[in-house]
Amino acid sequence: MNQPLFFAWVGAALFGIGLYGLLVHGHLMRKIVALNVMGNGVFLVFIALARRDPLVTDPIPHAMVLTGLVISVSATAFALVLLKRLARQAQAQESSEHDS
Amino acid sequence: MIEWLFDGLLAIGLLWLGWRTVVSAELFKAIVMFIVLGLFMALCWARLAAPDVALAEAAIGAGLIGALLLDAYRALVAERWQADDRNAKPLVAASLAILSSVLIGGLAWALLFSPEPVVDLNAQARARLADSGVGNPVTAVLLNFRGYDTLLEVGVLFLAWLGLWTVGEQESNSAATGAWVEDSDLLTALVRLLAPLGVLIGVYLLWAGANEPGGAFQAGTVLAAVGVLLRLSGRLRPELSPDLWVRFGVTVGLLVFSAIAVGVIPVGGNLLEYPGDWAGLLIVVIETSLMVSIALILTLLFIGSAGLRRGGS
Numbered sequence: 001m002n003q004p005l006f007f008a009w010v011g012a013a014l015f016g017i018g019l020y021g022l023l024v025h026g027h028l029m030r031k032i033v034a035l036n037v038m039g040n041g042v043f044l045v046f047i048a049l050a051r052r053d054p055l056v057t058d059p060i061p062h063a064m065v066l067t068g069l070v071i072s073v074s075a076t077a078f079a080l081v082l083l084k085r086l087a088r089q090a091q092a093q094e095s096s097e098h099d100s
Numbered sequence: 101m102i103e104w105l106f107d108g109l110l111a112i113g114l115l116w117l118g119w120r121t122v123v124s125a126e127l128f129k130a131i132v133m134f135i136v137l138g139l140f141m142a143l144c145w146a147r148l149a150a151p152d153v154a155l156a157e158a159a160i161g162a163g164l165i166g167a168l169l170l171d172a173y174r175a176l177v178a179e180r181w182q183a184d185d186r187n188a189k190p191l192v193a194a195s196l197a198i199l200s201s202v203l204i205g206g207l208a209w210a211l212l213f214s215p216e217p218v219v220d221l222n223a224q225a226r227a228r229l230a231d232s233g234v235g236n237p238v239t240a241v242l243l244n245f246r247g248y249d250t251l252l253e254v255g256v257l258f259l260a261w262l263g264l265w266t267v268g269e270q271e272s273n274s275a276a277t278g279a280w281v282e283d284s285d286l287l288t289a290l291v292r293l294l295a296p297l298g299v300l301i302g303v304y305l306l307w308a309g310a311n312e313p314g315g316a317f318q319a320g321t322v323l324a325a326v327g328v329l330l331r332l333s334g335r336l337r338p339e340l341s342p343d344l345w346v347r348f349g350v351t352v353g354l355l356v357f358s359a360i361a362v363g364v365i366p367v368g369g370n371l372l373e374y375p376g377d378w379a380g381l382l383i384v385v386i387e388t389s390l391m392v393s394i395a396l397i398l399t400l401l402f403i404g405s406a407g408l409r410r411g412g413s
Contacts, residue, residue, distance in 0.1 A: 003103075003107060006107065006111065014115065014118045016201065017200070018122065020197055024187055027187075029172060030127065037118050037137070047148050062153055062238045062241075066152060066156055066238070066242065067249055069161065070257065070317055073160050074397070074401060080171075084172055088175075
């Protein structure tokens with residue numbers, strides 16, 4: 001049992017927890033948050049495994065996680081924009097039904 | 101011993117926060133738990149000797165994503181959206197929980213018996229670090245050895261902005277286009293203090309990134325945080341259609357990076373193969389333009405419109 005393996009396990013557990021949340025919730029925003037928990041789990045596995053050689057940290061997984069962080073924030077932001085648009089349309093539809 | 105205690109507490113914190121994020125009954129609580137989870141992740145990166153990732157996570161994971169989620173929450177409450185929040189039935193939820201646990205067990209098993217890497221990329225990257233033009237191995241991988249990844253990543257950011265432009269529309273309530281926080285002397289003083297400081301830190305991170313932890317991503321996200329602050333205090337306003345300056349800022353990273361990637365072909369022979377003596381300078385030019393694009397796109401994604409303009413006051 002060493003530190004990289006320990007944190008890689010924590011990452012795997014976070015991934016599983018996020019997957020459970022993604023599947024169990026019906027609310028779209030809960031799904032988006034759960035997806036981000038899954039992403040955090042994946043990043044943790046990467047960074048933990050970069051420490052497999054305790055003397056020299058591997059820079060390649062670090063660079064990949066940096067890329068992944070920016071991609072995941074832009075994907076999340078776009079998903080939230082779509083969600084807001086959906087909410088606004090549902091609201092407009094509801095009020096027009098109300099009037100007629 | 102004390103290190104194991106710290107790591108153990110950190111792991112318990114991560115798992116508990118992840119669990120609460122997923123199972124909290126209220127959406128708002130889940131969002132707050134997720135923001136705290138981001139802070140714990142940043143601590144975790146610091147523990148795992150990944151300062152570059154820790155810097156980015158503190159700005160993105162704990163800062164920007166939190167602001168995005170809270171803003172979306174506000175919008176959903178304002179629209180009084182009747183979400184389809186039917187959750188899985190207890191029996192289904194229980195079986196999903198069991199399946200997820202089995203998956204976690206399988207992943208843990210796979211990690212325990214993961215094979216040694218066939219190619220030692222770590223050694224290769226470190227051996228050629230001197231040729232990369234920068235001293236920070238993470239920057240060298242991002243901008244030189246695996247520059248292709250970063251080039252495509254900027255493309256993804258650009259696509260996210262295009263998507264925003266496509267689906268964006270003027271928010272119906274006027275409150276959404278003005279300041280979100282009541283203006284006061286205190287707020288003005290705070291913005292005047294924090295905004296220049298944020299810009300200074302961002303540019304410093306960009307400059308330091310060549311040889312120490314930092315770089316275009318960390319710098320861009322810190323600048324985006326300044327953009328969020330300016331938006332909250334009403335100094336930046338959304339604009340449906342981006343003006344020329346915004347279009348230039350959004351695309352400059354992609355344009356400069358692509359131009360250099362193609363421009364070095366006659367000299368180096370391959371796409372993105374920088375000539376040795378020029379590598380350091382080219383990387384600084386690329387990183388500066390990337391910082392501008394990343395900061396602007398992330399700010400616009402928070403504002404929720406393709407363009408922006410200066411607000412009054």
